[in-house]
Amino acid sequence: MSALMRLAWASLVNRRFTALVTVATISLSVLLLLSVERLRSEARDSFLRTVSGTDLIVGARAHPVQLMLYSVFHMGDATNNVSWASYQELAARDDVAWTVPISLGDSHRGYRVVGTTPAFFEHVRTGGDRALRFEQGQAFDGLFEAVVGAEVAQALGYAVGDPIVLAHGTGAFTPNQHDDRPFTIAGILARTGTPIDQSVHVSLQAIEAIHLNWRSGTRIGRAPDEIPPERLQPRSITAFFVGLESRMATFNAQRAINEFRAEPLTALLPGVALQQLWSMLGMVEKALLLTAACVVAAGLLGMLAALLGTLSERRREMAILRALGAGPLTVSTLLLLEAMLLTVVGVLLGLLLLHLGALLAAPMIERATGIALSLGWPSVGELKLLALVLGAGAGVGLIPAFLAYRRSLADGMMVRN
Numbered sequence: 420m421s422a423l424m425r426l427a428w429a430s431l432v433n434r435r436f437t438a439l440v441t442v443a444t445i446s447l448s449v450l451l452l453l454s455v456e457r458l459r460s461e462a463r464d465s466f467l468r469t470v471s472g473t474d475l476i477v478g479a480r481a482h483p484v485q486l487m488l489y490s491v492f493h494m495g496d497a498t499n500n501v502s503w504a505s506y507q508e509l510a511a512r513d514d515v516a517w518t519v520p521i522s523l524g525d526s527h528r529g530y531r532v533v534g535t536t537p538a539f540f541e542h543v544r545t546g547g548d549r550a551l552r553f554e555q556g557q558a559f560d561g562l563f564e565a566v567v568g569a570e571v572a573q574a575l576g577y578a579v580g581d582p583i584v585l586a587h588g589t590g591a592f593t594p595n596q597h598d599d600r601p602f603t604i605a606g607i608l609a610r611t612g613t614p615i616d617q618s619v620h621v622s623l624q625a626i627e628a629i630h631l632n633w634r635s636g637t638r639i640g641r642a643p644d645e646i647p648p649e650r651l652q653p654r655s656i657t658a659f660f661v662g663l664e665s666r667m668a669t670f671n672a673q674r675a676i677n678e679f680r681a682e683p684l685t686a687l688l689p690g691v692a693l694q695q696l697w698s699m700l701g702m703v704e705k706a707l708l709l710t711a712a713c714v715v716a717a718g719l720l721g722m723l724a725a726l727l728g729t730l731s732e733r734r735r736e737m738a739i740l741r742a743l744g745a746g747p748l749t750v751s752t753l754l755l756l757e758a759m760l761l762t763v764v765g766v767l768l769g770l771l772l773l774h775l776g777a778l779l780a781a782p783m784i785e786r787a788t789g790i791a792l793s794l795g796w797p798s799v800g801e802l803k804l805l806a807l808v809l810g811a812g813a814g815v816g817l818i819p820a821f822l823a824y825r826r827s828l829a830d831g832m833m834v835r836n
Contacts, residue, residue, distance in 0.1 A: 423749070427756040438761060441722045445765025448718035449808060450772045452711040456801055457773070459704045466697055468546035469613045470660070470689040474669050477501065477509065477676055478658035480683035484699075487692040490521065490658040492614050493531040497523065500655035505681050510659075512675075514668040517542050520659040522626050525585050525597070530571050532585050532619045534626035534656075540566070542662055545611045555579045556606030559622055562651075565602040566620040569610035579604055583619070585629060597629040624651040661686070715808055719815045722761055726754065726819040751820035758816025759809075766805055766812075770797065 431438040470476070470491055478486045479499035488494045510518040519542055522534035533539075540551050540558045556579040559566050567577055577583070581604045587595035602621060610616055628646055663672055669688065676686035797805065 423753055423756055424760075427753055427760055430753070431757055431760060437725050441725050441761050442765045442768060444718045444721045445715075445762060445812075446768035446772060448711075448715040449766050449769025449805075450776070452708075452715050452804055452808070453769065453773045453797075453801055454776070455707050455711040456804055457777070457798075459707060460798060460800060463697060463704070465546050465612055467690065467693045469693065470543070471546060471548045472542070472544035472662065473660045473689055474663045474666065475661040475673060475676070475686045476658060476689055476692075477661060477684055477686045480685050483685065483687040483692045484696050486658065486685055486687055487689070487696060489523065491689070493523065493533075493618065497657050500657055501659065501684065502655050502682060503653050505679065505684070506656055506659055508681070509661075509676060509679070512672070514664050514672055515661060516664045517662040518659050519543060520623060520653075520656040522623055522653065522655075523657045525587060525626070525629075527571075527583055527585050527619045528575060530568075530617055530619055531614075532621060532626075534621055534623045534653075536623060539620065540608075543615075543660065545613050545615070549611075551611065551615070552609040554607045554609040556604070559605045559620070559625075561603075561605070562622065562625055562628060563600060563602045564605040564621070564625075566606040566608060567604055568608050568616040568618045568620075570616040571619060572604075572607045577604055577607070579607060585619070585621070587630075599632070600625075600629045623653045623656070627651045627653055715811070718765070719762075719808075719811055722758065722812070723815045723818060726758060726816070727822075751823045754823050755813070755816045755820040758819070759813055762809055762812025762816075766808055770805070 476486060476490055478490055479497055479501055481498050485495065485498075489497050506518070506520055509515070517538060519535060519539050521539070523531060525532040525534075537558045537560075540553075544550060553566075554569065554572075556566075565583060567583075571577065582601045583604060584601050585597045587597060602625070608615060628651055631646065631650065661672070663669060673686045673688065676684050
Protein backbone atom coordinates (compact mmCIF):
# COMPACT_ATOMS: atom_id res chain seq x y z
CA MET A 420 0.00 0.00 0.00
CA SER A 421 2.87 2.39 0.76
CA ALA A 422 4.30 1.84 -2.72
CA LEU A 423 0.90 2.54 -4.25
CA MET A 424 0.59 5.66 -2.11
CA ARG A 425 3.96 6.94 -3.34
CA LEU A 426 2.97 6.13 -6.89
CA ALA A 427 -0.36 7.95 -6.50
CA TRP A 428 1.42 10.99 -5.05
CA ALA A 429 3.97 10.99 -7.87
CA SER A 430 1.16 10.76 -10.42
CA LEU A 431 -0.56 13.81 -8.88
CA VAL A 432 2.73 15.73 -8.82
CA ASN A 433 3.20 14.94 -12.47
CA ARG A 434 -0.22 16.53 -13.14
CA ARG A 435 0.31 19.23 -10.56
CA PHE A 436 -1.67 22.00 -12.26
CA THR A 437 -4.87 19.96 -12.50
CA ALA A 438 -4.30 18.61 -8.98
CA LEU A 439 -3.79 22.09 -7.52
CA VAL A 440 -6.95 23.42 -9.15
CA THR A 441 -8.92 20.43 -7.83
CA VAL A 442 -7.50 20.83 -4.31
CA ALA A 443 -8.27 24.56 -4.35
CA THR A 444 -11.86 23.88 -5.39
CA ILE A 445 -12.35 21.29 -2.65
CA SER A 446 -10.66 23.41 0.03
CA LEU A 447 -12.78 26.47 -0.76
CA SER A 448 -15.96 24.41 -0.72
CA VAL A 449 -14.94 22.85 2.61
CA LEU A 450 -14.11 26.31 3.94
CA LEU A 451 -17.61 27.51 3.05
CA LEU A 452 -19.23 24.42 4.58
CA LEU A 453 -17.30 24.73 7.85
CA SER A 454 -17.81 28.49 8.00
CA VAL A 455 -21.57 28.08 7.69
CA GLU A 456 -21.55 25.35 10.35
CA ARG A 457 -19.41 27.37 12.77
CA LEU A 458 -21.38 30.57 12.30
CA ARG A 459 -24.62 28.62 12.65
CA SER A 460 -23.40 26.97 15.84
CA GLU A 461 -22.03 30.18 17.35
CA ALA A 462 -25.12 32.17 16.35
CA ARG A 463 -27.33 29.50 17.93
CA ASP A 464 -25.32 29.58 21.16
CA SER A 465 -25.38 33.38 21.17
CA PHE A 466 -29.13 33.36 20.53
CA LEU A 467 -29.79 30.88 23.33
CA ARG A 468 -27.68 33.01 25.65
CA THR A 469 -29.36 36.31 24.77
CA VAL A 470 -30.51 36.48 28.38
CA SER A 471 -28.05 34.99 30.84
CA GLY A 472 -28.29 34.90 34.60
CA THR A 473 -32.03 35.62 34.62
CA ASP A 474 -34.12 32.88 36.19
CA LEU A 475 -37.60 34.06 35.17
CA ILE A 476 -39.25 36.65 32.94
CA VAL A 477 -42.69 37.74 34.08
CA GLY A 478 -45.37 39.51 32.07
CA ALA A 479 -49.11 39.58 31.50
CA ARG A 480 -50.77 36.25 30.62
CA ALA A 481 -49.50 35.25 27.16
CA HIS A 482 -47.75 32.44 25.33
CA PRO A 483 -44.14 32.13 26.58
CA VAL A 484 -42.71 32.70 23.09
CA GLN A 485 -44.82 35.84 22.66
CA LEU A 486 -43.68 37.12 26.06
CA MET A 487 -40.06 36.39 25.11
CA LEU A 488 -40.44 38.18 21.78
CA TYR A 489 -41.68 41.47 23.14
CA SER A 490 -39.79 41.54 26.46
CA VAL A 491 -36.35 40.46 25.20
CA PHE A 492 -36.35 40.91 21.42
CA HIS A 493 -38.72 43.92 21.45
CA MET A 494 -40.79 42.40 18.66
CA GLY A 495 -44.52 42.96 18.83
CA ASP A 496 -46.45 44.43 21.72
CA ALA A 497 -47.66 43.16 25.06
CA THR A 498 -51.25 41.99 25.36
CA ASN A 499 -51.48 43.77 28.70
CA ASN A 500 -49.34 45.40 31.37
CA VAL A 501 -48.40 44.29 34.87
CA SER A 502 -49.64 46.59 37.61
CA TRP A 503 -47.00 48.25 39.76
CA ALA A 504 -48.65 46.87 42.90
CA SER A 505 -48.35 43.29 41.64
CA TYR A 506 -44.74 43.87 40.66
CA GLN A 507 -43.87 45.18 44.12
CA GLU A 508 -45.62 42.28 45.81
CA LEU A 509 -43.77 39.69 43.74
CA ALA A 510 -40.45 41.52 44.06
CA ALA A 511 -40.80 41.33 47.84
CA ARG A 512 -40.97 37.51 47.88
CA ASP A 513 -38.39 35.84 50.10
CA ASP A 514 -37.03 33.71 47.27
CA VAL A 515 -36.45 36.70 44.95
CA ALA A 516 -32.93 38.15 44.99
CA TRP A 517 -33.41 40.95 42.46
CA THR A 518 -35.84 42.22 39.84
CA VAL A 519 -35.48 44.47 36.82
CA PRO A 520 -38.72 46.07 35.53
CA ILE A 521 -39.07 47.20 31.92
CA SER A 522 -41.63 49.43 30.26
CA LEU A 523 -42.07 49.47 26.48
CA GLY A 524 -44.20 51.51 24.12
CA ASP A 525 -42.04 54.38 22.89
CA SER A 526 -39.34 54.63 20.27
CA HIS A 527 -36.59 56.79 18.87
CA ARG A 528 -36.21 56.90 15.10
CA GLY A 529 -37.36 53.29 14.77
CA TYR A 530 -35.43 51.95 17.77
CA ARG A 531 -37.31 50.73 20.85
CA VAL A 532 -37.18 52.73 24.07
CA VAL A 533 -36.88 50.64 27.24
CA GLY A 534 -37.91 52.22 30.51
CA THR A 535 -36.09 50.51 33.36
CA THR A 536 -33.94 51.11 36.44
CA PRO A 537 -30.14 51.27 36.90
CA ALA A 538 -30.39 47.65 38.11
CA PHE A 539 -30.78 46.69 34.43
CA PHE A 540 -27.08 47.41 33.81
CA GLU A 541 -26.10 45.56 36.97
CA HIS A 542 -28.08 42.33 36.74
CA VAL A 543 -28.89 41.69 33.07
CA ARG A 544 -26.29 39.44 31.46
CA THR A 545 -25.71 38.30 27.89
CA GLY A 546 -23.97 35.26 26.36
CA GLY A 547 -21.42 33.58 28.58
CA ASP A 548 -22.78 35.43 31.64
CA ARG A 549 -21.09 38.63 30.46
CA ALA A 550 -22.10 41.79 32.26
CA LEU A 551 -23.13 44.84 30.26
CA ARG A 552 -20.19 47.15 29.66
CA PHE A 553 -20.17 50.83 28.79
CA GLU A 554 -18.18 51.83 25.72
CA GLN A 555 -18.60 55.48 26.69
CA GLY A 556 -20.16 57.32 29.62
CA GLN A 557 -22.19 55.69 32.37
CA ALA A 558 -25.71 54.67 33.39
CA PHE A 559 -28.43 57.31 33.47
CA ASP A 560 -28.69 59.28 36.71
CA GLY A 561 -30.78 62.32 35.92
CA LEU A 562 -34.48 62.19 35.03
CA PHE A 563 -33.97 63.00 31.34
CA GLU A 564 -30.82 61.02 30.66
CA ALA A 565 -30.60 58.04 28.31
CA VAL A 566 -28.29 55.13 27.58
CA VAL A 567 -28.16 53.93 23.97
CA GLY A 568 -27.06 50.61 22.53
CA ALA A 569 -24.05 50.20 20.26
CA GLU A 570 -26.12 49.81 17.08
CA VAL A 571 -28.15 52.94 17.83
CA ALA A 572 -25.01 54.98 18.46
CA GLN A 573 -23.26 53.70 15.33
CA ALA A 574 -26.24 54.01 12.98
CA LEU A 575 -27.24 57.50 14.14
CA GLY A 576 -23.74 58.79 14.90
CA TYR A 577 -24.40 59.54 18.56
CA ALA A 578 -21.91 60.38 21.28
CA VAL A 579 -22.20 61.06 24.98
CA GLY A 580 -23.85 64.44 25.55
CA ASP A 581 -25.93 64.47 22.37
CA PRO A 582 -29.62 65.36 22.74
CA ILE A 583 -32.34 62.98 21.54
CA VAL A 584 -36.14 63.16 21.37
CA LEU A 585 -38.36 60.16 22.02
CA ALA A 586 -41.55 59.43 20.12
CA HIS A 587 -44.87 57.99 21.24
CA GLY A 588 -45.45 54.57 19.70
CA THR A 589 -43.13 52.04 18.11
CA GLY A 590 -43.38 52.75 14.39
CA ALA A 591 -40.39 53.72 12.28
CA PHE A 592 -42.05 57.08 11.52
CA THR A 593 -44.18 58.42 14.37
CA PRO A 594 -45.49 61.99 14.23
CA ASN A 595 -46.19 62.10 17.98
CA GLN A 596 -42.90 63.38 19.34
CA HIS A 597 -42.10 64.03 23.00
CA ASP A 598 -40.12 67.07 21.88
CA ASP A 599 -41.04 69.06 24.97
CA ARG A 600 -38.94 66.67 27.05
CA PRO A 601 -35.60 66.09 25.24
CA PHE A 602 -33.08 63.62 26.68
CA THR A 603 -29.30 63.73 26.91
CA ILE A 604 -27.19 60.66 26.17
CA ALA A 605 -25.35 59.69 29.36
CA GLY A 606 -23.77 56.45 28.14
CA ILE A 607 -23.24 54.13 25.19
CA LEU A 608 -23.18 50.38 25.79
CA ALA A 609 -20.58 48.09 24.25
CA ARG A 610 -21.85 45.74 21.57
CA THR A 611 -23.48 42.56 22.85
CA GLY A 612 -24.98 40.98 19.73
CA THR A 613 -28.43 41.12 21.36
CA PRO A 614 -31.45 43.45 21.03
CA ILE A 615 -29.83 45.63 23.72
CA ASP A 616 -27.65 47.03 20.92
CA GLN A 617 -30.78 48.38 19.21
CA SER A 618 -32.43 49.93 22.27
CA VAL A 619 -32.56 53.26 24.06
CA HIS A 620 -32.75 52.94 27.84
CA VAL A 621 -34.28 55.54 30.13
CA SER A 622 -35.65 55.48 33.68
CA LEU A 623 -39.20 54.42 34.53
CA GLN A 624 -39.72 57.88 36.03
CA ALA A 625 -38.74 59.44 32.71
CA ILE A 626 -41.37 57.34 30.93
CA GLU A 627 -44.00 58.69 33.33
CA ALA A 628 -42.72 62.26 32.95
CA ILE A 629 -42.94 62.39 29.15
CA HIS A 630 -46.51 61.04 29.26
CA LEU A 631 -47.92 63.47 31.83
CA ASN A 632 -49.47 65.59 29.09
CA TRP A 633 -50.66 62.67 26.94
CA ARG A 634 -53.95 60.81 26.85
CA SER A 635 -54.58 57.85 24.52
CA GLY A 636 -51.58 58.72 22.39
CA THR A 637 -52.52 62.38 21.98
CA ARG A 638 -50.88 65.41 23.55
CA ILE A 639 -53.45 67.43 25.51
CA GLY A 640 -51.25 70.16 26.92
CA ARG A 641 -47.83 71.01 28.23
CA ALA A 642 -46.64 69.13 31.29
CA PRO A 643 -45.68 71.19 34.32
CA ASP A 644 -42.07 72.28 34.55
CA GLU A 645 -41.89 71.14 38.16
CA ILE A 646 -43.08 67.56 38.49
CA PRO A 647 -43.96 66.27 41.97
CA PRO A 648 -42.18 62.95 42.76
CA GLU A 649 -45.46 61.16 43.43
CA ARG A 650 -46.56 61.79 39.84
CA LEU A 651 -43.49 59.91 38.59
CA GLN A 652 -44.49 56.70 40.32
CA PRO A 653 -45.16 54.05 37.62
CA ARG A 654 -48.68 52.69 37.51
CA SER A 655 -47.80 49.67 35.40
CA ILE A 656 -44.89 48.05 33.58
CA THR A 657 -44.62 45.76 30.58
CA ALA A 658 -42.64 42.93 32.19
CA PHE A 659 -39.84 42.29 34.63
CA PHE A 660 -36.80 40.03 34.93
CA VAL A 661 -36.32 37.98 38.08
CA GLY A 662 -33.22 36.58 39.74
CA LEU A 663 -33.83 34.07 42.52
CA GLU A 664 -31.91 33.39 45.70
CA SER A 665 -31.53 29.76 44.63
CA ARG A 666 -31.99 28.02 41.29
CA MET A 667 -33.67 25.22 43.22
CA ALA A 668 -36.63 27.53 43.81
CA THR A 669 -37.19 28.26 40.11
CA PHE A 670 -40.13 25.95 39.49
CA ASN A 671 -41.83 26.81 42.78
CA ALA A 672 -41.55 30.52 42.02
CA GLN A 673 -42.76 29.98 38.45
CA ARG A 674 -45.81 28.06 39.62
CA ALA A 675 -46.62 30.67 42.29
CA ILE A 676 -46.46 33.51 39.76
CA ASN A 677 -48.53 31.63 37.18
CA GLU A 678 -51.17 31.10 39.88
CA PHE A 679 -50.99 34.70 41.14
CA ARG A 680 -54.53 35.70 42.13
CA ALA A 681 -54.28 39.48 41.86
CA GLU A 682 -53.97 39.37 38.05
CA PRO A 683 -53.19 36.77 35.36
CA LEU A 684 -49.44 36.55 34.81
CA THR A 685 -47.00 34.31 32.96
CA ALA A 686 -43.55 33.43 34.27
CA LEU A 687 -41.25 31.78 31.74
CA LEU A 688 -37.84 30.17 31.90
CA PRO A 689 -35.70 32.08 29.35
CA GLY A 690 -33.73 29.02 28.23
CA VAL A 691 -36.84 26.97 27.49
CA ALA A 692 -38.58 29.80 25.62
CA LEU A 693 -35.44 30.57 23.60
CA GLN A 694 -35.14 26.91 22.62
CA GLN A 695 -38.74 26.91 21.43
CA LEU A 696 -38.16 30.10 19.48
CA TRP A 697 -34.97 28.80 17.85
CA SER A 698 -36.72 25.61 16.78
CA MET A 699 -39.08 27.79 14.73
CA LEU A 700 -36.05 29.16 12.87
CA GLY A 701 -34.60 25.72 12.13
CA MET A 702 -35.48 25.88 8.43
CA VAL A 703 -33.13 28.82 7.92
CA GLU A 704 -30.06 27.06 9.26
CA LYS A 705 -30.94 23.91 7.31
CA ALA A 706 -31.18 25.96 4.11
CA LEU A 707 -27.73 27.46 4.78
CA LEU A 708 -26.20 24.03 5.36
CA LEU A 709 -27.87 22.67 2.22
CA THR A 710 -26.42 25.53 0.17
CA ALA A 711 -22.92 24.87 1.54
CA ALA A 712 -23.34 21.14 0.92
CA CYS A 713 -24.24 21.84 -2.70
CA VAL A 714 -21.01 23.81 -3.07
CA VAL A 715 -19.04 20.87 -1.66
CA ALA A 716 -20.83 18.54 -4.07
CA ALA A 717 -19.85 20.85 -6.92
CA GLY A 718 -16.22 20.70 -5.77
CA LEU A 719 -16.24 16.91 -5.66
CA LEU A 720 -17.88 16.76 -9.08
CA GLY A 721 -15.06 18.97 -10.32
CA MET A 722 -12.58 16.41 -8.98
CA LEU A 723 -14.55 13.63 -10.72
CA ALA A 724 -14.43 15.55 -13.99
CA ALA A 725 -10.68 16.03 -13.64
CA LEU A 726 -10.10 12.33 -12.94
CA LEU A 727 -12.36 11.18 -15.77
CA GLY A 728 -10.80 13.73 -18.12
CA THR A 729 -7.35 12.23 -17.60
CA LEU A 730 -8.55 8.65 -17.61
CA SER A 731 -8.53 8.34 -21.40
CA GLU A 732 -5.10 9.98 -21.57
CA ARG A 733 -3.74 7.43 -19.08
CA ARG A 734 -4.83 4.28 -20.88
CA ARG A 735 -1.29 3.52 -22.05
CA GLU A 736 0.06 4.24 -18.55
CA MET A 737 -2.41 1.73 -17.09
CA ALA A 738 -1.54 -0.82 -19.75
CA ILE A 739 2.15 -0.51 -18.86
CA LEU A 740 1.31 -1.07 -15.20
CA ARG A 741 -0.68 -4.15 -16.18
CA ALA A 742 2.21 -5.37 -18.31
CA LEU A 743 4.55 -4.99 -15.31
CA GLY A 744 2.34 -7.28 -13.32
CA ALA A 745 -0.19 -4.97 -11.72
CA GLY A 746 -3.66 -6.46 -11.64
CA PRO A 747 -6.90 -4.61 -12.42
CA LEU A 748 -7.55 -4.17 -8.70
CA THR A 749 -4.15 -2.51 -8.22
CA VAL A 750 -4.80 -0.03 -11.03
CA SER A 751 -8.25 0.84 -9.72
CA THR A 752 -6.85 1.20 -6.19
CA LEU A 753 -4.27 3.64 -7.54
CA LEU A 754 -6.99 5.90 -8.94
CA LEU A 755 -9.00 5.62 -5.73
CA LEU A 756 -5.92 6.66 -3.72
CA GLU A 757 -5.44 9.67 -5.97
CA ALA A 758 -9.02 10.78 -5.33
CA MET A 759 -8.60 10.27 -1.59
CA LEU A 760 -5.33 12.22 -1.56
CA LEU A 761 -6.98 15.13 -3.36
CA THR A 762 -9.90 15.06 -0.93
CA VAL A 763 -7.75 14.80 2.22
CA VAL A 764 -5.43 17.60 1.15
CA GLY A 765 -8.42 19.75 0.20
CA VAL A 766 -10.12 19.09 3.57
CA LEU A 767 -6.95 19.87 5.54
CA LEU A 768 -6.35 23.04 3.56
CA GLY A 769 -9.97 24.11 4.03
CA LEU A 770 -9.68 23.49 7.78
CA LEU A 771 -6.48 25.55 7.88
CA LEU A 772 -8.13 28.40 5.97
CA LEU A 773 -11.07 28.29 8.39
CA HIS A 774 -8.82 28.76 11.41
CA LEU A 775 -6.80 31.49 9.74
CA GLY A 776 -9.99 33.28 8.71
CA ALA A 777 -11.48 32.92 12.19
CA LEU A 778 -8.28 34.23 13.75
CA LEU A 779 -8.28 37.31 11.51
CA ALA A 780 -12.02 37.95 11.33
CA ALA A 781 -13.10 37.02 14.87
CA PRO A 782 -12.51 40.50 16.37
CA MET A 783 -14.38 42.21 13.51
CA ILE A 784 -17.30 39.74 13.66
CA GLU A 785 -17.60 40.17 17.43
CA ARG A 786 -17.59 43.97 17.12
CA ALA A 787 -20.15 43.89 14.29
CA THR A 788 -22.50 41.20 15.59
CA GLY A 789 -21.49 40.34 19.14
CA ILE A 790 -20.90 36.70 18.08
CA ALA A 791 -17.63 35.38 19.53
CA LEU A 792 -16.10 32.78 17.20
CA SER A 793 -14.28 29.93 18.92
CA LEU A 794 -10.73 29.26 17.73
CA GLY A 795 -10.30 25.79 19.23
CA TRP A 796 -10.47 22.31 17.76
CA PRO A 797 -13.30 21.44 15.37
CA SER A 798 -16.58 20.69 17.09
CA VAL A 799 -18.33 17.33 16.88
CA GLY A 800 -20.67 18.73 14.24
CA GLU A 801 -17.75 19.95 12.12
CA LEU A 802 -15.96 16.59 12.44
CA LYS A 803 -19.10 14.84 11.24
CA LEU A 804 -19.25 17.12 8.21
CA LEU A 805 -15.57 16.48 7.45
CA ALA A 806 -16.18 12.74 7.69
CA LEU A 807 -19.07 13.08 5.24
CA VAL A 808 -16.86 15.02 2.83
CA LEU A 809 -14.13 12.37 3.04
CA GLY A 810 -16.71 9.63 2.50
CA ALA A 811 -18.15 11.50 -0.47
CA GLY A 812 -14.64 11.93 -1.88
CA ALA A 813 -14.08 8.20 -1.61
CA GLY A 814 -17.43 7.57 -3.28
CA VAL A 815 -16.54 9.89 -6.15
CA GLY A 816 -13.15 8.18 -6.50
CA LEU A 817 -14.84 4.79 -6.91
CA ILE A 818 -16.27 5.85 -10.28
CA PRO A 819 -12.96 6.31 -12.17
CA ALA A 820 -11.53 3.36 -10.20
CA PHE A 821 -14.36 1.12 -11.44
CA LEU A 822 -13.89 2.33 -15.02
CA ALA A 823 -10.16 1.66 -14.83
CA TYR A 824 -10.85 -1.80 -13.49
CA ARG A 825 -12.86 -2.62 -16.58
CA ARG A 826 -10.22 -1.41 -18.98
CA SER A 827 -8.38 -4.26 -20.50
CA LEU A 828 -4.72 -4.47 -21.39
CA ALA A 829 -5.60 -4.68 -25.06
CA ASP A 830 -7.65 -1.47 -24.85
CA GLY A 831 -4.73 0.35 -23.26
CA MET A 832 -2.22 -0.83 -25.86
CA MET A 833 -4.49 -0.20 -28.84
CA VAL A 834 -3.20 2.50 -31.16
CA ARG A 835 -5.99 4.79 -32.30
CA ASN A 836 -5.75 6.73 -35.55
